[in-house]
Amino acid sequence: xxxxxxxxxxIIIFLILLVSSCASLDVKPIGNQGNFIKEPDEERIWKRCTxxxxxxxxxxxxxxxxxxxxxxxxxVVKMLPEDVKAMSSTVKIFVIKNPNINACMYPNGVMxxxxxxLANINDEAQLVSILGHELxxxxxxxxxxxxxxxxxxxxxxxxxxxxxxxxSGLTTHPTDFSSLGMYSLVSSVSGYSREQxxxxxxxxxEALLRGGYSLPESVKVIEIFEEDYKDDKNxxxxxxxxxxxPTNQARIKYLKKLCKLYExxxxxxxxxxxxxxxxxNTWDLLLxxxxxxxxASRFNSANRAIEKYSKLSPQNAKAxxxxxxxxxxxxxxxxxxxxxxxxxxxxxxNKDFPFSHRDLGIIYYKNKLSDEARSEFEKYLTLVPDxxxxxxxxxxxxxxxxxxxxxx
Amino acid sequence: MKIKLLFILSLALxxxxxxxxxxxxxxxxxxxxxxxxxxxAGWMKLNSSPDILFLSKDGELLQSIRIFRYEINKKNxxxxxxxxxxxxxxxxxxxxxxVNEMSLNQNKQKLKILxxxxxxxxxxxxxxxxxxxxTPDNLKIKSVLYGFKKDKFIYLIQYQATEQFYFDKDVVVxxxxxxxxxxxx
Numbered sequence: 001x002x003x004x005x006x007x008x009x010x011i012i013i014f015l016i017l018l019v020s021s022c023a024s025l026d027v028k029p030i031g032n033q034g035n036f037i038k039e040p041d042e043e044r045i046w047k048r049c050t051x052x053x054x055x056x057x058x059x060x061x062x063x064x065x066x067x068x069x070x071x072x073x074x075x076v077v078k079m080l081p082e083d084v085k086a087m088s089s090t091v092k093i094f095v096i097k098n099p100n101i102n103a104c105m106y107p108n109g110v111m112x113x114x115x116x117x118l119a120n121i122n123d124e125a126q127l128v129s130i131l132g133h134e135l136x137x138x139x140x141x142x143x144x145x146x147x148x149x150x151x152x153x154x155x156x157x158x159x160x161x162x163x164x165x166x167x168s169g170l171t172t173h174p175t176d177f178s179s180l181g182m183y184s185l186v187s188s189v190s191g192y193s194r195e196q197x198x199x200x201x202x203x204x205x206e207a208l209l210r211g212g213y214s215l216p217e218s219v220k221v222i223e224i225f226e227e228d229y230k231d232d233k234n235x236x237x238x239x240x241x242x243x244x245x246p247t248n249q250a251r252i253k254y255l256k257k258l259c260k261l262y263e264x265x266x267x268x269x270x271x272x273x274x275x276x277x278x279x280x281n282t283w284d285l286l287l288x289x290x291x292x293x294x295x296a297s298r299f300n301s302a303n304r305a306i307e308k309y310s311k312l313s314p315q316n317a318k319a320x321x322x323x324x325x326x327x328x329x330x331x332x333x334x335x336x337x338x339x340x341x342x343x344x345x346x347x348x349x350n351k352d353f354p355f356s357h358r359d360l361g362i363i364y365y366k367n368k369l370s371d372e373a374r375s376e377f378e379k380y381l382t383l384v385p386d387x388x389x390x391x392x393x394x395x396x397x398x399x400x401x402x403x404x405x406x407x408x
Numbered sequence: 409m410k411i412k413l414l415f416i417l418s419l420a421l422x423x424x425x426x427x428x429x430x431x432x433x434x435x436x437x438x439x440x441x442x443x444x445x446x447x448x449a450g451w452m453k454l455n456s457s458p459d460i461l462f463l464s465k466d467g468e469l470l471q472s473i474r475i476f477r478y479e480i481n482k483k484n485x486x487x488x489x490x491x492x493x494x495x496x497x498x499x500x501x502x503x504x505x506x507v508n509e510m511s512l513n514q515n516k517q518k519l520k521i522l523x524x525x526x527x528x529x530x531x532x533x534x535x536x537x538x539x540x541x542x543t544p545d546n547l548k549i550k551s552v553l554y555g556f557k558k559d560k561f562i563y564l565i566q567y568q569a570t571e572q573f574y575f576d577k578d579v580v581v582x583x584x585x586x587x588x589x590x591x592x593x
Contacts (some may be wrong), residue, residue, distance in 0.1 A: 008420040055544060060518040295508040297490040331492060366496060391525045 005200035025148055029140045031083030033314060042144050046108040053110055056094075063095040063115050063285070071281040072113070075124070076131050081209050084139055091138070093131075095285075099292040099301065101228050105134035116298075118282050119305045120224055124274025125217035132207025136200040142192050149193075195247050201251055205258050214273045215266040221254045222248050231300050283312055290322050299326050317350035324359060336363060344389035354383040358393070365396050374400050417480070428456045432463070439592070442558075446588035448581045451458040460563075465580040471569035471578050473585060477561040488512045493562055499526055502555060502562055503535040516541040529565075532590040540571060552582065558591065565589065 030036050038046060056062070072093040080088055090109040099116040106112075106268070109298040111134050121127060137143070192200070205218050259266040286309040292304035303326060306319050313319070324342035327335040340363060346356040361376030377393050377400075385391065429452045436447045441460060454462040461475040462468075478485040484507045493502055498575065501539050503524050510516050523538040534556030542548055548571040555564045567582035569575040574579075 055546070058518070058542075058546065059514075059544075061514075292512075295489055296512055329491070331494065362498065362501070366498065388521075389500060389524065392498075395526045 025145060025152070027141045027145050027148070030087060031081055036087065037066050039144070041147065042107070042141070045143060045147060048367060049106045049108045049110065053106065053108075056096075056112070061096050061098070063097045063288070065095070065284060068095060068118075069093070070283055072131075075127070075174055076111070076135065077132060079128060079135065079211060080209070081139070090133070097288075097292060099289055099296045099298050101225055103130055103134055105137045107141065109138050111135075111138075115285055115289040115292065116301070117208055119286055119293075119308075120228060120301065121221055122224075122275060122278070122308075123217065124278040125213040125272060126221040126224075127213055127274075127278060128207050128213050129204040129218040129221050131204075133200040133204035135207070136203025137192060137196065139203070140199060141194070142196045142200070145196070146192060197246060198254065201254060202258065205255060209262065209265060214260050214268075214271040215262060217273065219252055219259065222251045222255065226252070228301065248363065259341060279308075279312060283309070287322060291325075294322065294325050294329055297329070299330050315349050317346040317353040317356065320346035320349060321353060321356045321359075324356065328359060328363070339363065353384055354380050354387070357383065358387075358389075361393075361396070365400070368403075370400050370403050417578075430455055442592045443563075444588075444590040444592055445585055448585060451581075465578060465581075466574070469570075471574045472567070473565045473582055474568070475563065476566070477563045480557070480560050480562060483515075497557075499533050499535040499555065499557070501558070503537055506537065506553070506555065506564075507539075510539070510541070515544060517544065518542045527554065529554055529556045529586075530589060532591055533559060548572065552579070554586065556591075559560060 050322075051347045065325060068351065072095070076091055076093055077088045087109065091111070092109065093111045093113060095118065096112050096114050098114040099119075100114055101120055103111065103113045104116050111131070112128075117130070118127075122131070184290045201218075207213075208215050208218055226269045229248065241365035255283065265271065286305045290302040290305040290309070293299070293305065302322065306322055306326075310316065310319050324346060329341060340360065343356040343360040343363075346353055347360070357376045358380040361373045361380060364373035374397065378395055381387065381390065381393055384390075412503045430446045432451050432453055435449045438445050438447045438461065443460075445461075447463065448465075451463045451465045454464070454468075457474075459474050459476040461473070463473040467473060478493055480495060483492060484490060485493060486505060489505065489509050489512060491505050491508065493505060497505075507521060507524070511519050513519075519541040521537065521539045521540060523536065525536050527534050527536045536553060537553040537555070538551070540548060540550045541551075549568060550571040551566060551568040553564055555562055557563075565581065565586065567585075569578060572585055
């Protein structure tokens with residue numbers, strides 16, 4: 001039984017410990033404070049980020065396309081609110097070779113955008129909406145807030161644990177509080193909070209508003225995420241960085257609400273969509289990402305990218321080759337016939353496109369169509385005499401010769 | 409007294425037999441699942457490995473020889489690309505699936521395929537892949553991977569070591585291991 005005086009003692013100790021251990025959550029956005037000066041804990045976070053970014057830089061994952069990089073980095077600098085313009089040299093975008101739809105912002109202003117995201121969205125307004133979302137995380141210093149929040153959480157549970165320990169009269173006590181504290185800390189270590197994500201969605205919307213872009217595009221881009229998520233054949237789940245986001249449905253509802261608040265602007269058809277400028281800058285990326293999609297069994301996403309590419313360049317041998325690859329890889333019924341059709345179409349458009357000859361040859365070879373296979377393999381080796389897989393092709397040709405000999 | 413001695417002896421045998429790492433004394437003949445090979449003397453064999461065979465001399469991060477397998481027609485055998493190895497695939501197609509799987513693996517940075525060729529492994533049509541990659545800690549690893557199809561599985565025999573010092577030092581041992589490897593019929 002604890003007496004009254006002792007009880008108040010505990011309360012006072014608890015409050016003193018709690019208050020003294022709390023890191024300030026009053027973090028002002030970058031633009032609101034004149035010259036931006038990092039706080040000591042923020043300095044450490046930025047340093048850690050730079051170390052991680054060095055690893056990414058040498059990983060070989062960066063997609064190098066000078067025009068695309070110039071376009072993205074030019075756009076993001078243009079998008080910065082007036083009071084953050086001074087940070088324009090800090091904000092940088094890199095494109096990562098990854099077919100999954102994702103983007104992430106580091107607290108030091110470095111943003112990574114997946115090729116999969118760029119291939120799946122349709123115009124500059126959608127891009128601005130995403131970049132605006134990510135920039136909000138940076139400008140509003142969400143990571144610092146999250147970091148301090150987590151420290152406070154663990155400090156809170158440490159305090160509770162200390163008080164609980166002293167209340168029980170034991171010097172060492174395996175309290176449930178400390179394990180609860182640890183659990184809570186672990187469960188919250190990832191991404192931003194839902195409130196911060198909502199704030200970022202609002203930031204993306206405001207970027208559209210400021211830049212004169214079409215507001216309903218903010219909704220359409222989330223609908224694209226939702227479609228990709230639902231698409232079982234893409235065989236992925238929600239990307240890791242989006243796990244803490246509100247559900248796509250909730251985001252769509254919120255953005256629609258914002259569109260209603262700005263009804264006049266949302267209905268203004270003269271506002272910029274920027275489909276053409278976006279297509280021009282991401283055109284080359286479409287087929288590169290389709291190739292990554294095929295490798296990752298995201299066949300529907302690959303198909304969509306090829307369709308988009310074909311609208312701009314309808315008679316492209318490489319696009320038909322990738323369509324052939326989709327059918328050849330998907331192991332569905334009748335797909336082999338479709339693969340053959342597309343490889344043939346690719347050859348029809350460019351008889352010197354080597355890989356369609358090779359892959360057509362492989363299908364013929366496996367189906368014991370020896371003459372057809374031989375002809376395609378020979379064409380392939382004529383076009384690429386030093387092909388990396390020459391030894392395989394020579395083996396197939398030897399085997400075909402043997403088959404012919406056996407027949408005779 | 410006799411019972412006590414017998415008990416201690418069997419306990420000692422049990423403990424020795426359960427050791428996770430076991431040194432290969434002399435060059436020992438190994439037979440398992442219809443395969444045969446000569447294990448290199450002085451190397452350590454990991455008894456608790458999920459692989460069919462796992463050997464190392466100086467530590468698994470420095471160099472290793474592994475034999476492992478993927479089940480044909482099994483979903484998620486290749487967890488990153490989610491591709492399925494099917495019965496009618498040629499060795500070249502299987503090697504490309506494995507290359508794809510590795511190229512999307514974020515722990516294998518700067519992956520570079522040095523060689524991808526068809527080979528005959530003890531009468532089975534197969535492939536040989538040679539590649540290098542960097543770990544996230546920027547350690548350069550070199551690997552040789554032999555693969556072939558048998559019954560319901562794709563069998564893979566791999567030698568992997570740090571490129572600096574260890575790969576060249578022990579690749580001869582692996583070459584001897586491969587030469588001794590036989591598919592028993």
